[in-house]
Amino acid sequence: MKDPRLRKEPKKPKPKICPICSTEYTPRSSLQKVCHNYKCAIAFNKQRDAEIAERESRKQERIQRDDLKKRREKLKTKSDWNKEAQVAVNRFIFWRDYGKPCIACGKPLNYGVRGGAVDASHYRSRGSASHLRFYTFNIAAGCVRCNRELSGNLIPFRINLIARYGVERVERIEHDNTPRKFDIPYLQRVKAIFTRRARHYEKLRKRYQEAA
């Protein structure tokens, strides 16, 4: 008896729609992508070439952009990296403390206003204790008045910081005078880590808000 699989008829190619002129056609092989009209073949090839060129130019643009970024990063000074690291840490503080009142006066803070209404207030100031400028236990969300006009408003700041972390932690901050060396790779790491942590907290807060 013959194998039934051998009696199988060769598959008839199914009709397709030409992507150029939209007419129906039956391809002669699986490689045929357009109808039998040579104009459609030309148009199809042109389109494909344009797509390849477009992809290539996008790739070149990306390479140039990355290159420019690298060169710009190389030009950044230690002071630039220091600023960017502090911005990242302060953003982290904003999202970590989101919803909490001013650490010093206890008044509610307007977290809806980005950049201005909420300060990242340092208990030991950046000026006098620059080695603690990224230390998150030393920083809390505070109002502009306490932070800028009252130089931190440190007496109630201390009381509320103790309430938050305990007296041991606060005393450790007060006695910590060990100088740190912050080199550029360290500042870059600070920036990267706190950018990530800030994003994480931001997502958490927003998810919590949506659920509320």
Ligand SMILES: [Zn+2]
């Ligand atoms: Zn066609």
Ligand SMILES: [Zn+2]
């Ligand atoms: Zn305040």
